[in-house]
Amino acid sequence: xxxxxxxxxxxxxxxxxxxxxxxxxxxxxxxxxxxxxxxxxxxxxxxxxxxxxxxxxxxxxxxxxxxxxxxxxxxxxxxxxxxxxxxxxxxxxxxxxxxxxxxxxxxxxxxxxxxxxxxxxxxxxxxxxxxxxxxxxxxxxxxxxxxxxxxxxxxxxxxxxxxxxxxxxxxxxxxxxxxx
Numbered sequence: 001x002x003x004x005x006x007x008x009x010x011x012x013x014x015x016x017x018x019x020x021x022x023x024x025x026x027x028x029x030x031x032x033x034x035x036x037x038x039x040x041x042x043x044x045x046x047x048x049x050x051x052x053x054x055x056x057x058x059x060x061x062x063x064x065x066x067x068x069x070x071x072x073x074x075x076x077x078x079x080x081x082x083x084x085x086x087x088x089x090x091x092x093x094x095x096x097x098x099x100x101x102x103x104x105x106x107x108x109x110x111x112x113x114x115x116x117x118x119x120x121x122x123x124x125x126x127x128x129x130x131x132x133x134x135x136x137x138x139x140x141x142x143x144x145x146x147x148x149x150x151x152x153x154x155x156x157x158x159x160x161x162x163x164x165x166x167x168x169x170x171x172x173x174x175x176x177x178x179x180x
Contacts, residue, residue: 005052006052007049007052007053007054008052008053008054009054010054013054013055013056013057016045016057016059017038017040017045017047017054017057018040018042019038019040021040021041021042022038022039022040027039027040027071027072027073027074029074029075029076031046031076034048034049034050035047035048035049036049037060037074037076038057039071039072039073039074039084040071041070041071041072041087042070042071043059043060043061043071044059044060044061044071044074044082044084045057045058045059045060046058046060060082060094060098061084061092061094062100070086070087070088071084071085071086072085072086072087072110072111072112073085073111073112073113073114074114075114075115075116075122077116077120077122077135078116078120079096079120079135080096081093081094081095081096082094083114083122085105085111085112085113085114085124086110086111087110087111088108088110089104089105089107089108089109089110089111089126090102090103090104090105090108090111091103091104091105091111091114091124091133093137101137103133103137103139105124105126105131106131106142107126107128109126109127109128109129110126110127111124111125111126112125112126112127112153112154112155112156113125113154113155113156113157114157115157115158115159115166116159117159117160117163117164117165117166117179118159118160118161118162118163118164119163119164119179120134120135121133121134121135121140121164121179122134122135122137123157123159123166125154125155125156125157125168126152126154127152127153127154128144128152128153129142129143129144129145129149129152129154130142130143130144130149130154130157130168130177131143132179140179141179143177148175148177149168149170149175149177150170150172150173150175151170151171151172151173152170153170153171154168154169154170155169155170156168156169157169160176163178164178164179164180165177165178165179
């Protein structure tokens with residue numbers, strides 16, 4: 001109908017999901033017609049809908065008290081890896097078998113957004129620039145205002161089709177950033 005409509009959340013699902021804890025719009029990723037991933041600052045949830053009814057919200061990260069960093073953003077990449085950025089500069093990579101690998105963002109800056117480019121590199125936008133990792137998690141490059149960004153505070157990333165580059169939004173506008 002191309003109209004915004006509220007959806008119903010049962011009390012049981014609401015208690016687990018806590019939708020009031022969703023902080024940023026880049027914390028939603030559609031997987032198919034009935035499934036989306038949604039991040040709150042406590043966890044990332046696989047949400048299954050039937051039209052306007054939320055049927056289930058299953059947490060994807062370890063139990064909240066084991067996961068000590070606030071979730072700020074995430075990316076479910078094309079190889080089914082879940083990348084999770086935190087407010088303390090930690091980047092987690094959960095493979096298909098849910099095994100975590102931890103990376104420390106240079107400077108421990110807040111991770112605001114994560115994107116995957118056409119060559120499957122992982123771009124991580126922080127409040128102090130960009131970090132780029134290979135699909136295997138190898139640190140490739142740090143990009144800041146000293147190396148060409150308009151501003152270091154990155155809010156969102158848009159991968160460029162068929163390229164290892166992104167558009168990045170910041171306090172001073174949008175920048176086109178190639179990896180090379």
